[in-house]
Amino acid sequence: MERPHPEARNFIEQIIIDDLESGRVDRVATRFPPEPNGYLHIGHAKSICLNFGLAEKFGGTCNLRFDDTNPTKEEAEYVEAIKEDVRWLGFNWANLCFASDYFDQFYEWALELINAEKAYVDHQSAEEIRLNRGTLTEPGKDSPYRNRSVEENLELFEKMKNGEFEEGECVLRAKIDMSHPNLNMRDPVLYRILKKSHHNTGDRWCIYPMYDFAHGYEDAIEGITHSICTLEFQDHRPLYDWLLDNVSVPHRPRQYEFARLNLTYTLMSKRKLLELVNKGYVSGWDDPRMPTIRGIRRRGFTPSSIRRFCEEIGVSKTNSMVDIEFLHHCIREELNKTADRVMAVLRPLKVVIENYPEGQVEEIDALNNPEDPNSPWRKVPFSREIYIERDDFMEDPPKKFFRLAPGREVRLKHAYFITCKEVIKDEKGEVTELRCVYDPKTRGGDAPDGRKVKGTLHWVSAPHAVKAEVRLYDHLFTLKNMEAIEEGKDYKDYLNPDSLEILANVLIEPCMGEAAPYTKVQFLRHGYFCVDPDSEKGRPVFNQIVSLKDTWAKLQKT
Numbered sequence: 001m002e003r004p005h006p007e008a009r010n011f012i013e014q015i016i017i018d019d020l021e022s023g024r025v026d027r028v029a030t031r032f033p034p035e036p037n038g039y040l041h042i043g044h045a046k047s048i049c050l051n052f053g054l055a056e057k058f059g060g061t062c063n064l065r066f067d068d069t070n071p072t073k074e075e076a077e078y079v080e081a082i083k084e085d086v087r088w089l090g091f092n093w094a095n096l097c098f099a100s101d102y103f104d105q106f107y108e109w110a111l112e113l114i115n116a117e118k119a120y121v122d123h124q125s126a127e128e129i130r131l132n133r134g135t136l137t138e139p140g141k142d143s144p145y146r147n148r149s150v151e152e153n154l155e156l157f158e159k160m161k162n163g164e165f166e167e168g169e170c171v172l173r174a175k176i177d178m179s180h181p182n183l184n185m186r187d188p189v190l191y192r193i194l195k196k197s198h199h200n201t202g203d204r205w206c207i208y209p210m211y212d213f214a215h216g217y218e219d220a221i222e223g224i225t226h227s228i229c230t231l232e233f234q235d236h237r238p239l240y241d242w243l244l245d246n247v248s249v250p251h252r253p254r255q256y257e258f259a260r261l262n263l264t265y266t267l268m269s270k271r272k273l274l275e276l277v278n279k280g281y282v283s284g285w286d287d288p289r290m291p292t293i294r295g296i297r298r299r300g301f302t303p304s305s306i307r308r309f310c311e312e313i314g315v316s317k318t319n320s321m322v323d324i325e326f327l328h329h330c331i332r333e334e335l336n337k338t339a340d341r342v343m344a345v346l347r348p349l350k351v352v353i354e355n356y357p358e359g360q361v362e363e364i365d366a367l368n369n370p371e372d373p374n375s376p377w378r379k380v381p382f383s384r385e386i387y388i389e390r391d392d393f394m395e396d397p398p399k400k401f402f403r404l405a406p407g408r409e410v411r412l413k414h415a416y417f418i419t420c421k422e423v424i425k426d427e428k429g430e431v432t433e434l435r436c437v438y439d440p441k442t443r444g445g446d447a448p449d450g451r452k453v454k455g456t457l458h459w460v461s462a463p464h465a466v467k468a469e470v471r472l473y474d475h476l477f478t479l480k481n482m483e484a485i486e487e488g489k490d491y492k493d494y495l496n497p498d499s500l501e502i503l504a505n506v507l508i509e510p511c512m513g514e515a516a517p518y519t520k521v522q523f524l525r526h527g528y529f530c531v532d533p534d535s536e537k538g539r540p541v542f543n544q545i546v547s548l549k550d551t552w553a554k555l556q557k558t
């Protein structure tokens with residue numbers, strides 16, 4: 001018999017299948033609930049792929065919901081950016097929602113709690129509330145205001161709403177149990193006074209709900225069936241349930257927790273990422289070294305590579321660290337199939353081919369992508385003066401060096417064999433030019449007499465090459481596990497001083513001179529690169545996405 005539901009790939013999918021089969025739910029509704037207080041990062045991508053992916057897989061819906069209950073840190077700018085990033089990843093939301101649209105309903109439910117003697121206005125200071133909360137081993141102490149009458153609480157809460165108290169003067173708290181073993185259940189604060197304008201509701205409110213109070217109610221209003229969040233909220237689940245069980249919600253959602261994504265050499269706290277931007281440690285939210293969606297997009301990652309990454313790292317119930325090399329592996333494998341190969345000389349050294357006729361130019365055929373059976377060919381100009389990579393020449397090479405050296409013969413990719421005859425230096429003794437000869441019978445890369453060469457070098461024709469800027473990247477941080485910062489140190493102490501190297505005099509094949517921003521190519525023997533939006537006509541800028549060396553694949557083999 002055919003299974004009524006798809007196979008489960010992780011424990012959350014299994015829960016959903018069980019819920020559908022037992023009839024606990026008859027549809028799947030998820031949501032992705034960012035707080036609009038920063039740009040999204042690769043960790044959010046995991047949550048996005050999970051929530052939207054579940055809706056896709058089970059024919060359900062996923063809302064994009066802005067959890068905008070705190071007016072002090074939230075901005076409309078982030079709302080637009082987050083929408084763009086979710087769309088860029090390839091997802092469409094069923095509904096665009098704002099927690100702030102539910103403030104009236106939240107207020108009604110707060111009144112319900114007060115009327116049921118399940119919430120009270122507390123006039124203790126924040127400090128007193130903290131001190132009276134107790135610890136894991138000691139129970140808390142009841143507030144002296146805990147037994148206020150319903151009437152008094154209704155009146156005081158109304159006054160809070162009307163702005164008759166100052167910030168910090170009082171709060172609304174749930175009346176649960178001050179000796180509950182779970183600290184989240186010791187009369188948690190539900191509402192506080194914040195005399196701040198809100199990006200959506202303006203000055204209409206001066207009391208704002210706490211995250212824990214609001215979240216389950218948002219889920220209830222939107223008819224969410226599976227409210228999926230990260231593990232830190234596991235201890236909040238009893239409160240999530242309590243709040244839903246004690247007012248007249250139209251729908252009863254359930255919360256499930258999964259492990260957040262941690263990546264080696266990477267930080268994902270929005271607060272810290274914001275500091276990096278504000279203090280100028282990076283050029284902005286879209287700096288290609290940033291783990292933000294904008295950063296990795298500008299770096300040259302594709303939505304499909306990120307979706308594949310999120311798919312393959314899976315979903316689990318225990319926190320762990322994913323090797324950033326695996327993310328690099330995902331884009332490398334994709335671009336290996338899709339990116340055209342071109343030649344770019346990052347650190348140029350001039351070569352004059354003495355026996356090549358002056359003024360002659362040849363158009364040499366080169367296959368754009370040998371991995372693509374439908375790949376077109378292009379013409380690469382060849383002439384008497386070319387550039388090769390400075391590293392591809394050594395005057396006094398060790399035994400294992402198979403590239404160019406005095407008297408040595410090598411192959412120029414797609415073109416001819418050349419032999420180095422003479423080395424020209426400046427007064428400081430630096431090599432400035434090589435004089436070589438070519439063998440006209442080796443066009444296309446083979447000698448008719450069958451003689452072999454060990455090295456094949458990439459090159460560009462001097463009069464045709466386009467000058468480009470290339471930005472090479474390394475990890476933004478030097479510490480593998482940025483969660484394990486040594487005591488007394490700050491995360492900024494681990495910023496990698498060599499995370500960006502700019503090469504201003506790169507020479508590339510003319511075909512790439514006017515490539516559109518975000519075009520991705522492989523620079524032969526170097527790696528994958530992406531055209532940066534900073535490019536100007538005739539002066540392209542490239543970001544290194546990843547090198548060719550697949551460290552992750554190598555690790556899997558050993």
Ligand code: ATP
Nearest residue numbers: 033034035043044046047229230260261268269270
């Ligand atoms: P920060 O603590 O840096 O502010 P956050 O988790 O508070 O981040 P939210 O805007 O509340 O940021 O996150 C929206 C959703 O993304 C939440 O459901 C959260 O659980 C999820 N999320 C955030 N970071 C990660 C991560 N590293 N891995 C997986 N999911 C994440």
Ligand code: MG
Nearest residue numbers: 034035067211
């Ligand atoms: Mg949050």
